[in-house]
Amino acid sequence: MxxxxxxxxxxxxxxxxxxxAKGEQLLVVDNISLAFGGVKAITDISFDIAKGEIRAIIGPxxxxxxxxxxxxxxxxxxxxxxxxxxxxxxxxxxxxxxxxQGIARTFQNVALFHGMxxxxxxxxxxxxxxxxxxxxxxxxxxPALEEEIEHREAVEEIIDFLEIEHIRKTPxxxxxxxxxxxxxxxxxxxxxxxxxxxDEPMAGMNLEEKEDMSRFILDVNQxxxxxxxxxxxxMGVVMxxxxxxxxxxxxxxxxxxxxxxxxxxxxxxxxxxxxxxx
Amino acid sequence: xxxxxxxxxxxxxxxxxYLLWNGERFAARPAMRHxxxxxxxxxxxxxxxxxxxxxxxxxxxxxxxxxDKIAIVGFNRPRLYWxxxxxxxxxxxxxxxxxxxxAEEMAYVLNHAEVRFAIAQDQEQVDKLLSMxxxxxxxxxxxxxxxxxxKGYDHTNLHSIDGVQALGDNELAKNGDKFWREEIAxxxxxxxxxxxxxxxxxxxxxxxxLSFDNLVISAINGNEYDDLxxxxxxxxxxxxxxxxxxxxxYAQAYTSGYCVCCPESTETIDVDRxxxxxxxxxxxxxxxxxxxxxxxxxxxxxxxxxxxMFDTFMAHARKVGEAILNGEKVNLYDxxxxxxxxxxxxxxxxxxxxxxxxxxxxxxxxxxxxxxxRFFRSIGLNLKQLYGQTEASVYxxxxxxxxxxADTVGRxxxxxxxxxxENGEVLYRSPGVFIGYFKNDEATxxxxxxxxxVHTGDAGxxxxxxxxxxxxxxxxxxxxxxxxxxxxxxxxxxxxxFPDIKxxxxxxxxxxxxxxFLNIDLTAVGSWAERNxxxxxxxxxxxxxxxxxxxxxxxxxxxxxDLAQEELMAGSQIHRFLVLHKELDADDGELTRTQKVRRSFxxxxxxxxxxxxxxxSTEKHVETxxxxxxxxxxxxxxxxxxxxxxxxxxxxxxxxxxx
Numbered sequence: 001m002x003x004x005x006x007x008x009x010x011x012x013x014x015x016x017x018x019x020x021a022k023g024e025q026l027l028v029v030d031n032i033s034l035a036f037g038g039v040k041a042i043t044d045i046s047f048d049i050a051k052g053e054i055r056a057i058i059g060p061x062x063x064x065x066x067x068x069x070x071x072x073x074x075x076x077x078x079x080x081x082x083x084x085x086x087x088x089x090x091x092x093x094x095x096x097x098x099x100x101q102g103i104a105r106t107f108q109n110v111a112l113f114h115g116m117x118x119x120x121x122x123x124x125x126x127x128x129x130x131x132x133x134x135x136x137x138x139x140x141x142x143p144a145l146e147e148e149i150e151h152r153e154a155v156e157e158i159i160d161f162l163e164i165e166h167i168r169k170t171p172x173x174x175x176x177x178x179x180x181x182x183x184x185x186x187x188x189x190x191x192x193x194x195x196x197x198x199d200e201p202m203a204g205m206n207l208e209e210k211e212d213m214s215r216f217i218l219d220v221n222q223x224x225x226x227x228x229x230x231x232x233x234x235m236g237v238v239m240x241x242x243x244x245x246x247x248x249x250x251x252x253x254x255x256x257x258x259x260x261x262x263x264x265x266x267x268x269x270x271x272x273x274x275x276x277x278x
Numbered sequence: 279x280x281x282x283x284x285x286x287x288x289x290x291x292x293x294x295x296y297l298l299w300n301g302e303r304f305a306a307r308p309a310m311r312h313x314x315x316x317x318x319x320x321x322x323x324x325x326x327x328x329x330x331x332x333x334x335x336x337x338x339x340x341x342x343x344x345x346d347k348i349a350i351v352g353f354n355r356p357r358l359y360w361x362x363x364x365x366x367x368x369x370x371x372x373x374x375x376x377x378x379x380x381a382e383e384m385a386y387v388l389n390h391a392e393v394r395f396a397i398a399q400d401q402e403q404v405d406k407l408l409s410m411x412x413x414x415x416x417x418x419x420x421x422x423x424x425x426x427x428x429k430g431y432d433h434t435n436l437h438s439i440d441g442v443q444a445l446g447d448n449e450l451a452k453n454g455d456k457f458w459r460e461e462i463a464x465x466x467x468x469x470x471x472x473x474x475x476x477x478x479x480x481x482x483x484x485x486x487x488l489s490f491d492n493l494v495i496s497a498i499n500g501n502e503y504d505d506l507x508x509x510x511x512x513x514x515x516x517x518x519x520x521x522x523x524x525x526x527x528y529a530q531a532y533t534s535g536y537c538v539c540c541p542e543s544t545e546t547i548d549v550d551r552x553x554x555x556x557x558x559x560x561x562x563x564x565x566x567x568x569x570x571x572x573x574x575x576x577x578x579x580x581x582x583x584x585x586x587m588f589d590t591f592m593a594h595a596r597k598v599g600e601a602i603l604n605g606e607k608v609n610l611y612d613x614x615x616x617x618x619x620x621x622x623x624x625x626x627x628x629x630x631x632x633x634x635x636x637x638x639x640x641x642x643x644x645x646x647x648x649x650x651x652r653f654f655r656s657i658g659l660n661l662k663q664l665y666g667q668t669e670a671s672v673y674x675x676x677x678x679x680x681x682x683x684a685d686t687v688g689r690x691x692x693x694x695x696x697x698x699x700e701n702g703e704v705l706y707r708s709p710g711v712f713i714g715y716f717k718n719d720e721a722t723x724x725x726x727x728x729x730x731x732v733h734t735g736d737a738g739x740x741x742x743x744x745x746x747x748x749x750x751x752x753x754x755x756x757x758x759x760x761x762x763x764x765x766x767x768x769x770x771x772x773x774x775x776f777p778d779i780k781x782x783x784x785x786x787x788x789x790x791x792x793x794x795f796l797n798i799d800l801t802a803v804g805s806w807a808e809r810n811x812x813x814x815x816x817x818x819x820x821x822x823x824x825x826x827x828x829x830x831x832x833x834x835x836x837x838x839x840d841l842a843q844e845e846l847m848a849g850s851q852i853h854r855f856l857v858l859h860k861e862l863d864a865d866d867g868e869l870t871r872t873q874k875v876r877r878s879f880x881x882x883x884x885x886x887x888x889x890x891x892x893x894x895s896t897e898k899h900v901e902t903x904x905x906x907x908x909x910x911x912x913x914x915x916x917x918x919x920x921x922x923x924x925x926x927x928x929x930x931x932x933x934x935x936x937x
Contacts, residue, residue: 152316153315156315156316156317157315159315159316160314160315161426163543165316165542165543165545165546166542166543166545166546166549168316208907208908211908215427218427219426219427222427222429222430223426223427223429
């Protein structure tokens with residue numbers, strides 16, 4: 001029996017609890033404005049994300065949804081306004097600091113390392129927790145190997161969770177799109193985020209893949225208690241999954257509330273949802 | 279010796295009794311492995327005994343009693359196998375259910391079996407059970423294995439196996455394991471051990487009741503026949519509800535003490551088999567067909583050197599491979615050449631399929647194409663045929679080592695008597711013969727005579743060497759209008775050997791000529807399409823492609839030429855064929871859960887297409903209802919083309935093409 005690899009229990013979680021209770025504000029976006037030269041991408045937007053909820057950001061193309069995620073993520077720096085995450089207000093931040101703080105994301109266009117396997121791609125999500133010096137990692141032994149084994153356990157848990165055992169050793173470039181999206185979700189989960197940003201997780205998927213993905217998003221939210229902000233165009237999915245929805249149009253916020261409230265909001269209907277044909 | 283499972287003196291009669299014995303005699307030997315989190319996790323017999331003890335005591339705390347029925351729904355997972363043993367230890371009767379059956383099918387079985395407990399693998403199965411909660415009035419508790427997604431459910435009557443085992447730990451700490459030992463000691467060989475619902479090629483599934491004696495004696499006989507000892511390794515990947523899996527992955531494992539390995543998921547079976555390299559392997563012909571297809575497809579894509587090497591050595595293997603395996607006399611040159619082939623081709627290929635350590639392999643369930651069978655034997659795999667039924671605890675006949683024919687199913691297994699009825703039907707009597715069908719005396723009486731003979735429903739005869747030969751289902755063998763013999767399976771198997779063809783349904787009984795439905799194999803034809811610049815958007819489009827039709831025409835013509843050589847079969851050459859617009863699927867009821875064609879159902883469902891085969895039309899528009907994986911229904915419409923075939927000339931006087 002392989003004693004040295006027998007599992008003693010679930011892999012240990014590496015992030016300390018932040019002491020924020022479920023339902024309290026995890027992230028507050030306050031009067032954010034972002035402009036690229038003369039183009040105003042986001043104008044004076046405020047909303048909050050409560051811990052443990054699924055928050056959707058919707059709106060027509062070019063409304064500023066992805067820009068908003070990039071601001072939260074620290075990739076863009078707003079000219080005005082503040083962002084408070086886990087009680088800490090920040091003004092300027094770089095993306096890798098966001099990961100260290102507990103924000104992870106997936107991308108609208110799959111942004112994986114195509115030549116690497118599923119396993120290796122998800123492993124990269126753990127790099128934020130890897131502290132062994134480069135020379136140990138380079139020769140891949142000693143403490144670096146121990147660290148790798150520890151992280152491999154966490155990654156295997158994610159692989160099991162997302163049901164992608166069969167593609168563990170497959171280069172992601174050769175996988176179908178739906179699976180690549182799932183691998184990307186896996187990589188984001190590997191960073192054990194407190195806040196997970198999903199940029200159109202279901203774009204370009206067929207019905208079955210969408211159903212699977214919805215199930216995984218709900219399970220992530222339920223099992224790991226991860227707060228999720230997602231951008232999505234499939235209204236059926238958005239209304240079913242999310243607890244609250246914020247609606248953007250031309251960089252302005254035009255609606256905010258539960259799916260039912262948003263559906264009934266005349267501004268939102270005019271700008272985005274439209275009216276059902278009779 | 280004892281290791282084959284024949285116990286000394288006071289012999290165990292039930293599987294839980296075997297479990298206690300194995301926990302001592304094989305305490306440190308592996309009993310079960312499961313690949314989980316990327317690693318093969320192992321339980322020894324002693325560990326497994328302890329796990330099952332905690333589990334059984336927990337189930338008893340929840341109220342499981344002697345005589346209760348307990349449904350088990352899921353893929354091959356150690357804890358589902360433990361559920362069987364835990365239930366049996368308490369005197370309850372496990373009822374494994376096909377996990378891919380849709381809610382209504384499952385509801386029928388669960389209701390009919392009057393189950394009070396259900397063990398479900400995961401959220402999907404729990405949801406299925408909960409969705410029929412109002413129909414399942416008897417169902418009392420649901421216990422699940424995987425917790426994912428089930429956190430938010432109402433847990434009044436829902437428990438995790440972990441939770442149940444924790445209850446068992448409490449019980450164990452309070453009162454020790456006296457209760458467990460007493461309950462196991464109460465078990466007798468004549469007790470009902472398990473109920474297996476037959477997948478039902480016709481009508482509603484029937485619950486076959488098997489006693490411990492049935493299974494234990496059959497398993498021990500099987501172990502001795504093939505010399506199976508505690509060091510065998512098998513892969514458990516076939517449906518739990520199927521008697522084959524129950525005997526190979528449970529009954530024989532408990533009696534001989536060998537190790538059963540559960541794959542990581544349904545998609546990883548091929549990789550897992552390669553890692554485990556089973557020594558004893560069982561598969562229905564379809565699995566071997568799929569493996570062979572995969573190899574042939576890969577070879578099509580291989581470079582010219584490799585392809586030449588493959589072709590040369592495969593030709594050699596066909597020539598001498600089987601003779602070497604059977605221990606016949608083969609000259610030195612051929613042996614040396616075979617040895618080189620072993621190093622260059624056969625060995626790597628066996629490794630690829632996970633058969634490097636294979637000692638005994640069986641195929642059963644359906645007739646295997648002779649060419650497929652010969653392929654595996656020629657590369658040195660001891661693949662044998664077996665003829666069995668749920669009602670017989672599997673074994674009716676099996677082929678002894680060294681006496682292997684592609685077209686027979688072997689001699690009667692140890693302890694089995696066989697006779698052939700006047701109408702050609704095969705009847706058998708053995709210690710494995712079932713008690714009866716649950717709550718269905720009528721069917722029991724029509725299948726099992728007072729003297730204990732069981733009707734198989736298969737037509738067959740013994741050849742000169744005493745080997746049983748099965749022709750077809752007794753009721754399927756028919757006659758064409760001109761009086762010539764029509765055995766549909768015989769024709770279907772010939773066509774199915776072509777890797778491009780996945781499934782075939784032949785018609786002809788009471789008709790003027792034989793005509794067939796073909797199903798293309800998407801893997802093989804898809805790869806061919808890729809290499810030949812044939813573009814397609816769907817299965818349906820590929821199936822209807824003119825070039826695919828041309829290819830199929832070649833195959834059918836080849837089969838006609840073959841049939842023309844055989845006096846008995848020459849009359850049933852294929853006159854017309856069509857390629858079906860959808861894959862035959864168990865979800866639509868066209869195949870059984872064990873992937874056998876349900877002939878009568880197909881005849882009804884595709885009646886317009888069958889008519890079109892015989893009314894001379896060249897195409898036919900059809901709409902077919904399909905069931906998606908989530909149980910919703912939809913329709914697909916297609917215009918299916920029908921091709922006429924030339925009939926190969928026959929020596930015997932036979933009327934030329936009916937067209």
